[in-house]
Amino acid sequence: MKAVRFHQHGGPEVLSYEDAPDPVLAPGEVLVRVRACALNHLDVWARMGLRNVSIPMPHIAGSDVSGDVVASAAADVEIGRRVMLQPGVSCGRCLECLSGRDNECARFQVLGYVNHAGGYAEFVKVPVQNLIFIPDAIDYVQAAAFPLTFQTAWHMLVTRAQLKRGEDVLVLAAGSGVGQAAIQIARFMGARVFATAGSADKLARARAMGASEVIDHHRDDIADEIKRLTNRRGVDVVIEHVGEATWAGSMRSLARGGRLVTCGATTGANGAINLSALFSKRLSILGSYMGTKGELIQASRLFFAGLLAPVIDRTYALGDAAEAHRRMEASGQFGKIVLEVP
Ligand SMILES: [Zn+2]
Numbered sequence: 001m002k003a004v005r006f007h008q009h010g011g012p013e014v015l016s017y018e019d020a021p022d023p024v025l026a027p028g029e030v031l032v033r034v035r036a037c038a039l040n041h042l043d044v045w046a047r048m049g050l051r052n053v054s055i056p057m058p059h060i061a062g063s064d065v066s067g068d069v070v071a072s073a074a075a076d077v078e079i080g081r082r083v084m085l086q087p088g089v090s091c092g093r094c095l096e097c098l099s100g101r102d103n104e105c106a107r108f109q110v111l112g113y114v115n116h117a118g119g120y121a122e123f124v125k126v127p128v129q130n131l132i133f134i135p136d137a138i139d140y141v142q143a144a145a146f147p148l149t150f151q152t153a154w155h156m157l158v159t160r161a162q163l164k165r166g167e168d169v170l171v172l173a174a175g176s177g178v179g180q181a182a183i184q185i186a187r188f189m190g191a192r193v194f195a196t197a198g199s200a201d202k203l204a205r206a207r208a209m210g211a212s213e214v215i216d217h218h219r220d221d222i223a224d225e226i227k228r229l230t231n232r233r234g235v236d237v238v239i240e241h242v243g244e245a246t247w248a249g250s251m252r253s254l255a256r257g258g259r260l261v262t263c264g265a266t267t268g269a270n271g272a273i274n275l276s277a278l279f280s281k282r283l284s285i286l287g288s289y290m291g292t293k294g295e296l297i298q299a300s301r302l303f304f305a306g307l308l309a310p311v312i313d314r315t316y317a318l319g320d321a322a323e324a325h326r327r328m329e330a331s332g333q334f335g336k337i338v339l340e341v342p
Pocket residue numbers: 090091092093094095096097098102105106107
C-alpha cells in the first residue's frame with residue numbers, strides 16, 4: 001500500500017510518501033480502506049519525538065480515521081460498511097475497560113502513536129470494537145475530523161468538569177481542534193462560552209459558533225478580560241490545552257469553586273499554582289486524556305443528528321502530509337486539517 005511514514009524524528013520533511021507493507025489482520029481485527037485522516041497535534045509530537053516516548057520506526061501516524069471496511073478477521077462485520085474509528089485502543093478485558101473507563105486501561109494506546117500504525121495510509125487495521133458506523137449523510141472528511149477532539153472535549157466538559165447549564169466556560173484557542181469542539185459542546189449543554197483566538201477572523205468565527213464573548217489573546221490579557229466581562233466573578237470552567245503560555249491567566253480566570261481542566265501543554269509543561277488561591281477559592285485542577293468509547297458514541301449521536309459538526313480548515317491529499325503538518329505548526333488553521341486518501 002501507499003503510506004506516509006517517517007524513518008527518523010524531525011521536521012515535516014521526514015514525512016515520506018512511499019510503499020509500505022499491507023497490515024496483516026490478527027483475530028478480532030478488521031481492515032479499513034482509509035478515505036480520510038484528520039491531523040492532531042499528537043501527530044506532530046510523534047514526528048518530532050518526545051523524551052520518554054519510544055516510537056518504533058518506520059512509523060505511520062494518524063489517529064482520526066474514516067473509511068470502508070474491506071476485510072475482517074472478526075465475526076459479524078459487514079464488508080463495505082462506512083466507518084469512523086475510535087482512536088483509543090484498549091484491551092477490552094480489564095477492570096477499567098469493563099467499567100467503561102477504557103481510556104484508563106493499562107494497555108491503552110492511541111491509534112497512530114507509539115505501537116499502533118495510524119491512518120496516513122491506504123489501509124489501517126483496528127480491533128473490531130473500534131468501529132463506529134457512520135450514516136450516508138456524513139462524508140468521510142467530516143467523519144475523520146470528529147472523533148479525537150470531540151471525544152476529548154466531551155470528557156473534559158461533561159465527565160471531568162461536570163459542567164452545568166448556565167455556567168460560564170472559558171475555551172482557549174477557539175481555532176484549535178479541541179477549542180472548536182469544546183465551544184460547541186459547552187453551548188449544547190447550555191453554558192455561556194468565552195473564547196480566545198489570535199486574529200480578528202478567528203474571533204468572528206468563534207462568535208459564529210456560539211461564543212458570547214471573544215478575547216484576542218495576542219492583544220489582551222485573558223484573565224483581565226474575563227474579570228471585566230464577568231463583573232470580576234471569573235468563570236466556572238476553563239478548558240486549557242495551551243500550557244505554559246496561558247496557564248497563569250487560566251488559573252486567575254477561575255471563579256470560586258472553579259474547575260480548570262487540561263488536556264495538553266503545547267507551549268510547555270511548566271505551570272505555577274498559587275496555593276493560597278487554590279484552597280481559599282476551592283479550585284479544582286483536573287487532568288484529562290482522550291476519552292472513553294462510550295463518550296465518543298454519545299457525542300457521535302449528536303454529530304449524526306446535526307447538533308455537533310466538526311469545523312474543517314482545509315484538506316490535503318495524503319501525499320501532501322508534510323504541507324499539512326507545516327500548516328498545523330504555523331497555527332494558522334481554524335478547525336481540522338484533513339488528509340484525503342484517493
Ligand atoms: Zn483494558
